[in-house]
Structure formats: structure tokens, C-alpha cells
Amino acid sequence: MDISPILKNYKKIVESIGKSSFTHVGDTIYIIVEPNKLRELAEILYWKMNCYHRTCVGVDERPLNGHFALYHIFGDDTNGLHIVVKVYIDPEDPVVPSITDIVPAADWCELEAYDLLGIKFSGRKLYRLVLPPTWPHGVYPLRKETPYNYRPSVKIISGEEIGESHDKAVVPVGPYHPALHEPEYFELYVEGERVVDVKYRGFHVHRGIEKLGESRTTYQQVNFLAERICGICGFEHSVCYALAVEKAAKIDVPERAQYIRSIVLEIERIHSHLLWIGVAAHVLGYDTGFMHIWRIRELVMYIAEKLTGSRKTYGINLIGGVRKDINEEKKKEVIEKLEIVEKDLKKLIDTMVSVPELKKRLTGTGILPKSEARKLSVVGPTARGSGLDRDIRRDLPYAAYSEISFKVPVYSEGDNLARFLVRVEEVFESISIVKQLLDQLPRGDIMAESIEIPERKMGVAAVEAPRGEDVHFIITGRGKPYRWKVRAPTYNNIPALKVMLRDQALADAPLTIASIDPCFSCTDRIVVIKDGRRYKLIPNKGGVVLYG
Amino acid sequence: MGKLGFIKILVIAGEAGRVTRRYPFKPETLVSEDFRGRIEFDETKCIGCGACVNACPPNALELVDKGDGTLLLKYFIGRCIFCWRCIDVCPTGAITGTRDFELATNDVSDLYEVVVHERAECSECGGKYSTIRQKEYVVEAVPITESYIDKCPDCRKNKLLRALERRRGGVYE
Numbered sequence: 001m002d003i004s005p006i007l008k009n010y011k012k013i014v015e016s017i018g019k020s021s022f023t024h025v026g027d028t029i030y031i032i033v034e035p036n037k038l039r040e041l042a043e044i045l046y047w048k049m050n051c052y053h054r055t056c057v058g059v060d061e062r063p064l065n066g067h068f069a070l071y072h073i074f075g076d077d078t079n080g081l082h083i084v085v086k087v088y089i090d091p092e093d094p095v096v097p098s099i100t101d102i103v104p105a106a107d108w109c110e111l112e113a114y115d116l117l118g119i120k121f122s123g124r125k126l127y128r129l130v131l132p133p134t135w136p137h138g139v140y141p142l143r144k145e146t147p148y149n150y151r152p153s154v155k156i157i158s159g160e161e162i163g164e165s166h167d168k169a170v171v172p173v174g175p176y177h178p179a180l181h182e183p184e185y186f187e188l189y190v191e192g193e194r195v196v197d198v199k200y201r202g203f204h205v206h207r208g209i210e211k212l213g214e215s216r217t218t219y220q221q222v223n224f225l226a227e228r229i230c231g232i233c234g235f236e237h238s239v240c241y242a243l244a245v246e247k248a249a250k251i252d253v254p255e256r257a258q259y260i261r262s263i264v265l266e267i268e269r270i271h272s273h274l275l276w277i278g279v280a281a282h283v284l285g286y287d288t289g290f291m292h293i294w295r296i297r298e299l300v301m302y303i304a305e306k307l308t309g310s311r312k313t314y315g316i317n318l319i320g321g322v323r324k325d326i327n328e329e330k331k332k333e334v335i336e337k338l339e340i341v342e343k344d345l346k347k348l349i350d351t352m353v354s355v356p357e358l359k360k361r362l363t364g365t366g367i368l369p370k371s372e373a374r375k376l377s378v379v380g381p382t383a384r385g386s387g388l389d390r391d392i393r394r395d396l397p398y399a400a401y402s403e404i405s406f407k408v409p410v411y412s413e414g415d416n417l418a419r420f421l422v423r424v425e426e427v428f429e430s431i432s433i434v435k436q437l438l439d440q441l442p443r444g445d446i447m448a449e450s451i452e453i454p455e456r457k458m459g460v461a462a463v464e465a466p467r468g469e470d471v472h473f474i475i476t477g478r479g480k481p482y483r484w485k486v487r488a489p490t491y492n493n494i495p496a497l498k499v500m501l502r503d504q505a506l507a508d509a510p511l512t513i514a515s516i517d518p519c520f521s522c523t524d525r526i527v528v529i530k531d532g533r534r535y536k537l538i539p540n541k542g543g544v545v546l547y548g
Numbered sequence: 549m550g551k552l553g554f555i556k557i558l559v560i561a562g563e564a565g566r567v568t569r570r571y572p573f574k575p576e577t578l579v580s581e582d583f584r585g586r587i588e589f590d591e592t593k594c595i596g597c598g599a600c601v602n603a604c605p606p607n608a609l610e611l612v613d614k615g616d617g618t619l620l621l622k623y624f625i626g627r628c629i630f631c632w633r634c635i636d637v638c639p640t641g642a643i644t645g646t647r648d649f650e651l652a653t654n655d656v657s658d659l660y661e662v663v664v665h666e667r668a669e670c671s672e673c674g675g676k677y678s679t680i681r682q683k684e685y686v687v688e689a690v691p692i693t694e695s696y697i698d699k700c701p702d703c704r705k706n707k708l709l710r711a712l713e714r715r716r717g718g719v720y721e
Contacts, residue, residue, distance in 0.1 A: 217605065218602075220603070220633075221603075221604075221605040223605075224605035224606070224629065224631055224633075225605060228629075288557055288561075289557075292557070292560060292561070292564070295564060295567050298567070302580070305579065305580050305582060305583055306580050306582050307582075308582075309582050309583060309584040309632075310583070310584055310630065313629065315584070315629070315630070315631040315632075323636070344560075347556075347560060348557075348560060350553070350556075351553065351554055351556045351557050351560065352554075354553035354554045354556075355554040356551075356554070
């Protein structure tokens, strides 16, 4: 694809803004603008150029150039481009204009930068999102002077009242296992049977992974750390990290390694979607379906173990390639097993969708209109269920996805059934992808010969995980990343729940929450403070729900 | 499919039959031969170089200097993620992987494995450095090192500095 006219177009836009710089490397455009021009540029990119907002990254660059920096990462999916917009921020008074009123999708990542780096955003309400309320003020974990093993002495505040004063009835969902078995808290305000408002409090399992990756581990170790960001789609994170570093360091990865990565990624997508379909059936009370889907999934887990050495957390990915090869015998076995999966699943899905209760409860519930989906830059099956035709595998092909053909299922209804069907179709597509890849598997090495990673290079990579796109951003340092930012798909999808849950029957709420296939551990990533006490909700002045 | 299509689940269930196993009452292998489990050390091959410690992502492997002339390579299974990176990097092939994963125990000491190494003594200052095994390994691989390997890295460095000073006519204390 010839992208030069598009590049020229972007260059023109950047020049019209004035006093900015424009560089282009591979599929990434780097733009540096003055802080006061940021909003203008964001508006043009997000609404005129129809770019999605991937995430924003705050970086403490004081040891490098004496400034803080904020990177807004946009994605022009139709033209296959990442657009990184950088602003320098004064280290003494780190204030930068907020863009959330123009780009609603930037809401959380701005708050995260405020929490973790102390970057203030003008023109919006700032409150703590990621850090627990008991975390001392003025200590910013991602600033370079804060050691990674810093442990604050914490005083537990405990409140009496549960929930905020509100004239509506409150139904708490969570914090234990609201959908999948992970901690997250939703507060639903109801009038009769209808949900009128939703409050969300998450980040209970923020584990400081980014800080660990920047301080304690070496480049190759981070692969394994990244794999543990998520218990279901960990390999996507590992590959995404490796791709970002490879892009930054310009490492050529052998074709065979890229194929093996793609094969394992698709195996992971199949098992993840099957897991979700099972859980959805379980949430709907159809446990027979749940059991049978998981019975079929077991074969996929066996394939994963056969190919990688482990049922989950495969541990075969490194920067520069993979660690485990696929031989002819395994190839044959995988294809045989996948054929059984395909046949069994087809039969089972046919039966499942003919269960009248199941169909009725999926149809027309949890609707996310296309316009809202676009505004929030939602990703993955949630986007594809709402008519947004975006898939990183096709739009910005990585690993071996440019070598094969596949369909991207898109439904425009935006309800739970649409998201259900997108996932079902994707499972069958994935099976066909794995077969194609195994068939075309080229000969050769599986590891790059030399791996040298220069300092202070940037890389952005996106990988289509089962739940949507993972985005990893890296600035290389000496022997380990200088800054490593992870954006998981659920991060973009949770804000959409507000729209989906509003004006719905309360009974459908658990299914709707489950319908985005939330993966909270991915989303959270940082500090846990143990106190051995029960958590209680306390109201605070800002009207934000906090934990004590 | 008609209104009663969902009843087909009975046919599916009948075909699938019973898929659960009588583990652990019936002994059977649950994992394939590709499975990565616990690692094992060959104490006669380990030289205490610490390559595995550097590679280990979760710090399951540690080198501990006891201060009494011994160096311990400690493996704590509780932290191990079974990635086998240590096996990749071990220069002597002292580590092998097993398929063992049933590691539950009520005695935590079962989860530790320790290889004890004797440290080498510097012929000049008498300080401890490296391990005797590693010294032997290096000499075997690169025989020329035999002339200076008896000294610890500090003494070697000082010796070099002294030689340089002499050549430039300076005085070295």
C-alpha cells in the first residue's frame, strides 16, 4: 500500500499547527507539539482524520532532557499508522492541557499519568484512579527517584457508610467476581428494575508491573513478566512487548518465528473465546452449555501444551524469536485435534443458539450504539459488535498475519448477541488461520542471530488480543526498558459499560458486564496494599467513591 | 432447527460420554511429554557461575555468599514459573527439566534445593572469589588463563595498573 500521500497529508496538518516537528519511521509517525497546540491537533486527528485514541503515556524524562513528557498515541487504522504525539512538560510545574472533552477515550490514561507521575491536566476534574486512597500524597511511583520496592506506611481509614448518598437504590456488583473471577466493583443505581446510573471502581489489582519492568528486570525477563499481566491472554502481551522492542531496536525476526508466534496467538484466541462463551452460558444459567464448551476447550489447552510446553503462560516468546519449534508430527496432531474442535463446536453452537431463553436474553440487551463506541475508541469484539470495523491483525499486520487471509466479522446491532456472534465466528476464523499458518510454515531459524538494543529508541506495537488490541509503548534504556507502558483492551472497553448498562433491566447487568469479556488484571497492573481487614466504602468530598 | 432443537444437547452429551478422570485415585499421566515442570540440578556439573541466576525472571534461583568460603546456589520451587530459561543458558548442562508438577507439600524445606560450592582463594591477598569449579572450567576452556587465574579480579586489576604505571615511569603505591 502506498502511504506517502497520507504521510504528506499528515505533514501538512502538523505544519499548519506551527512550531512542531514531524518524523516518520516505518508505520509510526512521531510528532512533537507545543502544549498549547495539543488540543487543536488532537481534535484534527481524532475527529477530522478519524483516528482512534490508543492511550497516553506519561514519562519522567528528567534524567534525559530535564522535562516530563506526555505521549498521546493515536491510531489511523484504515491507513495502518500509529501516530505518537509528544509534548514536553515543565518539570517544576507539570501542567498540560487535558483533551478529554475532545477525546473521551483519553479520560483514564490522563488520570493514570496524574496518579503515577504527578502530571496535572488543566481543564478537567482530577481524582485518584489507580492508586489506593491511602497512598501518601506527593509520592509518584513512576518518577525515576521512587525506588521500585518503596512501601509506604499505610494507615487504614475505615468508614461506616456503604455507598454514597444517592436518592436511587444502590445495588453493588462485586468487588469479588462481578463477571469473570476477578475483583472489580460496580455500583448500579436502580429505579425499580431499571439501571439508571453506574459507578465503577477498579484497579484493585494494580501490581506495579510497569515499574518492575523498568527497574528490576532485564529485557528478556520482561517477556515473562508481560505474559503474567493477564491470565487468559498473556501471550499477546508478551508478543506485543517483544514487537515493540524489536521495532525500537530494528531487530529482524526470522519468518518461522513469526509464524509460530501467530499460531500460538490464534490458539490463545480460540481458548479465550471458548472460555468466554462458556462463562456467558454460565451467567445466563445454562450450565450444560458451559460444561460442554469447556470440554471442547480442553482439547485446545492440550494443543497449547503440546506446542509450547505449558497449558497457559506459554513462556516461549523472547525478543528476537521463539524458543520452541514445531515439528511435522506436532503439525499433524494439531490439525487433527482442531478438526475435532471445529466439528464439535459447530454442533454445540447450533444447539446453544436454539435455546430460546439464551437467545432472548442475549438479543437487544446491553446495547452500545456505534457513535458511543467510536467516541470511546472501544476495541475488539465490543467494537466489532457495534459496527466498528477494526482489527489490528488486518489493519496493522504483525507477526505472520500479512501472509494469510481471514474474515473480520462485524455486526451492527451492538447488543450482547452481536458480541456473542462475533466471538463465535472468530473462533472458526482462528481455526482456519492456524491451519493456513501450519500449512505454510516456512523453514529456517526460530531466533534472530544477534540482538542488540540501542538506548533511547522508541517503539509502539499493537496486537489484537481476544478482547481487543493490546498496545505496548517502549523507550529503551541500558539493559532494560527506560519506560514500558501497557494498555490492555479492557481499559478502553470498561467506560463503555456505562452506556451499555444504562436503562437496562437489572437482571441483564451481569451478562452485559461479562459481554465485554472484561479482564481486570490486564487493566489494573499495579500496587496491592494488604491489611487483612474488610474493605468498606467511604464517601469523600469530591464525590468519588474510595476505599478505606 | 425447530423449536425443540436445543434437546440435541442430549445427543451431544451421550456422544461425549464421561470425560472427567479419576485423578488422583487412578495413577495416570496428566501431561504430555512436552510439558515443562520442575528443574533438577546435577551437582557434579554445576560450576556456580550464576548464568541461571541472571536469566531467571522470577528470582527463583539465587546465589548466596555464606561468608565462610562457600557459595550456595539456591533454588526455591515456590517462586519458579517453570520457564526453563536456566536450562537454555547453563554452560555445562547441569540443569535438566522434569515433567514433575505435583509439588504440594506441608514442609517448606521440600521446596528448596541447594548446591554448595567452595570458593577459590586468591594467591596474593587471600580473599575469596568465584568458585573452584568455575576456575577449573575456565582453565579447561581457555588454557592460557592458567597463568593469572589464581589471583582474584581485584589483584589482577591492580597488577595491571602497576605494570602500566611502571611502563610510563610513574610511581604506584
